[in-house]
Amino acid sequence: MQKIILFYKFTPLKDPSAVLLWQRQLCERLNLKGRIIIADHGINATLGGNIKDLKIYVKELKSYEPFKGTAFKWSDGNRDDFPRLSIKIRSELVTFGQKHKLKVDTKGVVGGGKYLKPKQVHELLNKKGDEVIFFDGRNAYEAEVGKFKNAVVPEVEHTRDFAKALKDPKLDKIKDKPVVTYCTGGIRCEVLTVLMKENGFKDVYQMDGGIVKYGEQYKDDGLWEGSLYLFDKRMGTKFSDKAKDIANCVHCNNKTSNYENCANKTCNKLIVICRKCNKKTLCPKCQKKLVTA
Template sequence: MATPKIVLFYVFTPLADPEAVKLWQHTLAESLGLKGRVIVSKDGINATIGGDIFDVKKYVRATRSYEPFKKADIKWSNGEGDDFPRLSVKVRPELVTFGTDDEITVTEAGVEGGGEHLKPGALHKLLDERGDEVVFFDGRNAMEAQIGKFRDAIVPETDTTRDFIDEIESGKYDDLKGKPVVTYCTGGIRCEVLSVLMKNRGFEEVYQLDGGIVRYGETFGNTGYWDGSLYVFDKRMHVEFGDGAESIGHCVACEKPTPNFVNCANLDCRQQYLRCEDCTEKNRQPYCSDCVQAGIPAEVTAG
């Protein structure tokens, strides 16, 4: 019986021929029947790949056999089978699209000038020593934080990664520039760049959670400072770090706690919003709040 697994990893390292790496990665993943998303740029690779555990292991071994990727920090999680609709391997100017490629310098050692990496245990040590002085800063899109975030974290008003520059240059976070700021994201890649951008704009003491929320959840489960579920970009939509995780998201129709996102029924919108399983089964509020406010009916009688 197949055992579906998903791996998430990134490596910042200079690549002389991203197109060649793209072709190799596509051929490798396709030959093993794997699906998912791989982004390659002159600065490295960012990948989320899923399939049967034996095929995924072959993919990981082959990828690490390439010298620039041999130290890739591979994060494993359980899949559900057919977690991705297709295999997509692309070359892009940036591994994470902040729109600030000219600010980032990548060497064989990784991104230069970023925040200090904190492993989960070191993060707890910092919190023990500095207490409420420490500020969590969410490096994901704001929607993802609706179902899970670090306790009392600041969640910038962002719909896309490109929005972060306007946010950190707006002045609304200037009071944090003298405080210890811990940036975090799903697997760590966005904070590699975000921490540089923040330091370049006057934030003096910036950290980044090493391995992201995924590594933290593996280490502390539901016993640490993480609350709720982790949004993921595959068929699962969300994952929890053990039994008993309390949902911090709320259904738009009935306000019950839920981590479940659905797409707006308006085909011109398709925005994701929270709706519990019960309300989804009964087809309550099939449109997002924005479409409801625009005059699309909030209730549709279940068929």
């Protein structure tokens, strides 16, 4: 039986290259595939493999003092949802291009939004009602197939666009309101909330464990709508059979949650396309070129 684990930990690492060597040996020994990013301020990873091997991995990871207390999210999937094992050292765990603004100590990121567990999100809503704003911390295309009810979805194509997007005057009207940010597993919100506070947002919360944890608990009976985009072969996941399709197919406009890359390799654009239109996996632009050529 195989599974996928997802985790991150912000903590100062004195020797990222030593961590990389250790991680490579550990993952190869346990026959895990996936992606690990290491920076001098922590680690971020998604790994697939046999449950028993993943359990050994978790134990060994936590045995290293800086990674003690790391929270793991388990989901369905397997080793071959990843093409290989990739372990890299980067300057940032998530590429906001704002490393100079990020301070990390042994307790984690300094100066971010307050953590809310899924249940506490609901408590905040019960207390403050419509005042509460959900804020999507992902790329806009991820929010197309799934997001929280009435969430603000900034027009960002890459995480590094956030620094500029947060300066948009359109956001001024929500800066005094309670804002709850969310992303897939929580890591992007760690940095995003620091940047938001710096840009004048006064009451900032981040969803602890992200959409993954919320979905585990509330499935499609809470405030989440649609499916969750994932950066691996699975492309996305639904929390239950009740999950709604909220995105429109680029060709026929029917509701779908299916993503494909445009079949024109030089384009390769990620498009929302329904299963019926799947045969012509070209984005509308490339499709048009083909017809007029």
